[in-house]
Amino acid sequence: xxxxxxxxxxxxxxxxxxxxxxxxxxxxxxxxxxxxVVFQRKVGAVYAVDGLDFEIKTxxxxxxxxxxxxxxxxxxxxxLQLIRPTTGRVFYEGGDLANLKGKALRKQRRxxxxxxxxxxxxxxxxxxxxxxxxxxxxxxxxxDRAGRKAKVRELLETxxxxxxxxxxxxxxxxxxxxxxxxxxxxxxVEPNFIVCDEPISALDVSIRAQIINLLQQLQRxxxxxxxxxxxxLSVVRHISDRVxxxxxxxxxxxxxxxxxxxxxxxxxTQALLSAVPIPDPAAEEQRRPVVLTGDVPSPVExxxxxxxxxRCPAAREGLCDVDDPVxxxxxxxxxxxxxxxxxxxxxxxxAGEDDLGVAVEDAVHPGGESA
Amino acid sequence: MGIDQDTLxxxxxxxxxxxxxxxxxxxxxxxxxxxAPxxxxxxxxxxxxxxxxxxxxxxxxxxxxxNATISGSxxxxxxxxxxxxxxxxxxxRGRxxxxxxxxxxxxxxxVLTIERLMTEGLEVHLGLSHSDAIKRxxxxxxxxxxxxxGRRVKDYPHQFSGGMRQRVMIAIALSCNPKLLLAxxxxxxxDVTIQAQILRLLKRLSADHDAAVITITHDLGVVAGMCQxxxxxxxxxxxxxxxxxxxxxxxxxxxTVGLLRSVPRLDEPRGTTLQxxxxxxxxxxxLPPGCSFAPRCWLADDECWxxxxxxxxxxxxxxxxxxxxxxLIAGAEMPA
Numbered sequence: 024x025x026x027x028x029x030x031x032x033x034x035x036x037x038x039x040x041x042x043x044x045x046x047x048x049x050x051x052x053x054x055x056x057x058x059x060v061v062f063q064r065k066v067g068a069v070y071a072v073d074g075l076d077f078e079i080k081t082x083x084x085x086x087x088x089x090x091x092x093x094x095x096x097x098x099x100x101x102x103l104q105l106i107r108p109t110t111g112r113v114f115y116e117g118g119d120l121a122n123l124k125g126k127a128l129r130k131q132r133r134x135x136x137x138x139x140x141x142x143x144x145x146x147x148x149x150x151x152x153x154x155x156x157x158x159x160x161x162x163x164x165x166x167d168r169a170g171r172k173a174k175v176r177e178l179l180e181t182x183x184x185x186x187x188x189x190x191x192x193x194x195x196x197x198x199x200x201x202x203x204x205x206x207x208x209x210x211x212v213e214p215n216f217i218v219c220d221e222p223i224s225a226l227d228v229s230i231r232a233q234i235i236n237l238l239q240q241l242q243r244x245x246x247x248x249x250x251x252x253x254x255x256l257s258v259v260r261h262i263s264d265r266v267x268x269x270x271x272x273x274x275x276x277x278x279x280x281x282x283x284x285x286x287x288x289x290x291x292t293q294a295l296l297s298a299v300p301i302p303d304p305a306a307e308e309q310r311r312p313v314v315l316t317g318d319v320p321s322p323v324e325x326x327x328x329x330x331x332x333x334r335c336p337a338a339r340e341g342l343c344d345v346d347d348p349v350x351x352x353x354x355x356x357x358x359x360x361x362x363x364x365x366x367x368x369x370x371x372x373x374a375g376e377d378d379l380g381v382a383v384e385d386a387v388h389p390g391g392e393s394a
Numbered sequence: 395m396g397i398d399q400d401t402l403x404x405x406x407x408x409x410x411x412x413x414x415x416x417x418x419x420x421x422x423x424x425x426x427x428x429x430a431p432x433x434x435x436x437x438x439x440x441x442x443x444x445x446x447x448x449x450x451x452x453x454x455x456x457x458x459x460x461n462a463t464i465s466g467s468x469x470x471x472x473x474x475x476x477x478x479x480x481x482x483x484x485x486x487r488g489r490x491x492x493x494x495x496x497x498x499x500x501x502x503x504x505v506l507t508i509e510r511l512m513t514e515g516l517e518v519h520l521g522l523s524h525s526d527a528i529k530r531x532x533x534x535x536x537x538x539x540x541x542x543x544g545r546r547v548k549d550y551p552h553q554f555s556g557g558m559r560q561r562v563m564i565a566i567a568l569s570c571n572p573k574l575l576l577a578x579x580x581x582x583x584x585d586v587t588i589q590a591q592i593l594r595l596l597k598r599l600s601a602d603h604d605a606a607v608i609t610i611t612h613d614l615g616v617v618a619g620m621c622q623x624x625x626x627x628x629x630x631x632x633x634x635x636x637x638x639x640x641x642x643x644x645x646x647x648x649x650t651v652g653l654l655r656s657v658p659r660l661d662e663p664r665g666t667t668l669q670x671x672x673x674x675x676x677x678x679x680x681l682p683p684g685c686s687f688a689p690r691c692w693l694a695d696d697e698c699w700x701x702x703x704x705x706x707x708x709x710x711x712x713x714x715x716x717x718x719x720x721x722l723i724a725g726a727e728m729p730a
Contacts, residue, residue, distance in 0.1 A: 090585035090586065090587065090588075091585055197674050199674065227440040227441055227612070227675070228440055228612050228613075228614075228653060228656065228657065229440060229652065229653060229656055229670075229671040229675070229690075230674070231656070231657070232656035232657070232668040232669065232670040232671075233670045233672075235658075235668055236667050236668055236670060239666075239667065254585070254586065256586070256660065257657065257658045257659060257660050258658055260658065260660060260664065261658035261664060261665070261668065280664070281664075284660070294587060295586060295587060296660065298586045298587050298589065298590040299586055299615070299660050300589070300590075300593075300613070300615030300616055300618060300619055301615055301618060301619075301659055301660055301661050302613075302614035302615045302618045302642065302654060302657060302659065303618055303642050303643070303659070303661075304618045304619065304638040304639045304642050305639055305642070305643060306618075306661055307618050307619035310619075312590050314587075314590050314591055314594060315587045315590075315591075316591075318555040318556075318557055318558065318588065319555075319585070
């Protein structure tokens with residue numbers, strides 16, 4: 024264990040025997056904003072990922088949820104070194120990926136793959152399905168021509184695509200089938216770890232369940248470890264063992280699935296969960312969702328202190344808007360970054376009587392004469 | 395069957411076909427339903443089921459598509475929008491019937507200020523003077539919850555966030571006091587916390603303005619909390635309709651059952667595997683001769699493959715287009 028991890032603490036469930044596969048320490052990805060044509064001056068930065076510490080254990084599915092722009096996809100890409108982190112370290116089986124380059128990095132990449140969100144954009148439309156799925160084998164010199172073909176057929180069969188279609192092009196397949204092809208490509212190099220970046224959000228409702236079931240079946244079959252990135256909290260609950268919630272570049276809460284969904288402690292997690300619509304009018308009637316006012320602030324100028332304080336109903340002036348909260352273990356295996364969580368006490372966010380929030384309240388009768 | 399006071403909109407056998415190289419695409423196939431004044435209706439289905447085409451037909455936009463053929467009738471306040479000349483429809487479109495589109499980023503003209511975007515409709519449809527239209531625009535922006543509306547009206551769309559842009563869209567849609575609002579996936583492009591804001595706003599504004607809203611979505615959760623009545627479409631046909639609560643609690647069509655079973659729910663215990671609807675939605679240019687859901691249905695028999703089932707009343711106010719509806723009414727479960 025390095026000094027950094029003991030200091031900041033990598034979020035992990037203590038002592039349940041699972042080995043750590045991926046460990047992220049103080050990961051930051053800042054995209055520079057430049058100005059000028061010839062001499063590019065750096066005038067600012069998008070703080071996409073701003074200090075993450077967490078672990079992914081062998082064989083588990085870690086769900087990473089958050090709203091658009093919170094940095095969850097950047098996190099996934101930075102772990103795979105598809106985007107180089109600004110600072111911080113990513114350990115894969117104990118080795119730091121951030122220091123690796125060229126051949127050494129490519130060798131490690133064989134162990135880690137990615138499934139992308141949009142199956143229409145992530146498959147080369149000029150390559151046949153056989154070439155798409157076989158390309159990783161070629162790149163990593165894993166099989167000769169005949170071996171490749173046999174392996175591709177086997178992979179297609181595994182993901183539920185007719186192996187006789189390997190000479191077809193992606194446009195001949197439906198969205199769900201294309202996503203299966205993307206999954207076959209990721210599996211080709213026999214990885215241990217797969218980053219699934221919103222793998223079902225581009226698919227039709229009736230197809231989503233098929234892909235979720237496939238991912239779970241493959242995990243059992245091949246002992247895969249997933250980082251499952253999604254904005255749909257119901258899906259993440261269904262598939263994940265542990266869940267991390269991100270807000271504006273930081274993890275605000277991380278816990279075992281059941282714990283996070285049953286006793287969310289961070290005000291943002293509480294609000295997020297209460298806003299998820301439930302497909303049942305009777306259940307919806309009983310709920311009083313917390314409606315957060317305002318929008319997510321820009322990651323170019325994240326608010327000082329806790330990034331969530333501008334929308335937090337429980338925020339305390341002079342504390343939350345000044346000090347950065349640290350992600351700490353508030354209960355065994357349950358990590359949260361909030362000043363207001365002390366001991367067993369945490370802020371309970373409830374829906375107010377005025378359910379439209381402040382922005383509307385002071386705006387409904389602006390001149391006193393609106394129709 | 396005359397139009398009574400309780401019907402604002404009545405679709406009868408609306409059919410929209412598009413000519414294509416692959417053959418005729420049957421986008422909407424004999425769809426009939428009523429909407430009462432002020433009613434909140436949810437039109438649910440997957441992509442390609444014809445829900446958006448139905449909305450564009452109500453708005454009279456399909457008539458501009460050269461390869462489209464429309465038949466059936468769309469009676470709005472006693473007038474058939476399918477038969478009306480374009481000039482008359484143009485008076486209704488944007489004033490009595492308006493629309494909120496899915497993507498607030500692409501559906502607002504980026505080179506016009508919010509003021510220009512808003513005042514256009516007010517001046518054309520309501521004949522307001524420019525200064526009155528600006529005044530009204532500011533009131534509307536304030537009503538949909540845009541802070542400092544007086545100043546923001548001079549801004550361009552890119553200066554607003556996604557949620558705020560959708561509020562602007564709603565303000566524009568409401569500006570001429572429409573009697574019917576078509577909301578096509580109004581929250582799909584938005585985040586969960588913003589979605590909750592927008593849905594509440596829509597529901598409240600519908601009551602304040604006494605406007606009926608047809609919410610078109612693929613997300614059953616969105617309509618569950620908002621709509622009184624649900625219409626389910628599959629492959630261009632209406633397969634089930636009824637009041638929201640009983641329909642969600644006890645669906646009478648196997649497709650609705652499958653849709654509800656295949657999405658994980660936050661308030662239910664975690665299952666290990668999700669139930670799935672096998673296969674894919676059919677190609678609208680080559681529909682199966684019988685029920686279009688038959689190839690994916692666990693109840694399908696010979697009759698289903700040969701004959702298209704009609705929408706038949708199952709309970710008061712509820713209807714299902716399934717030959718095996720009695721099995722479902724009796725409580726037949728979907729096999730795992």
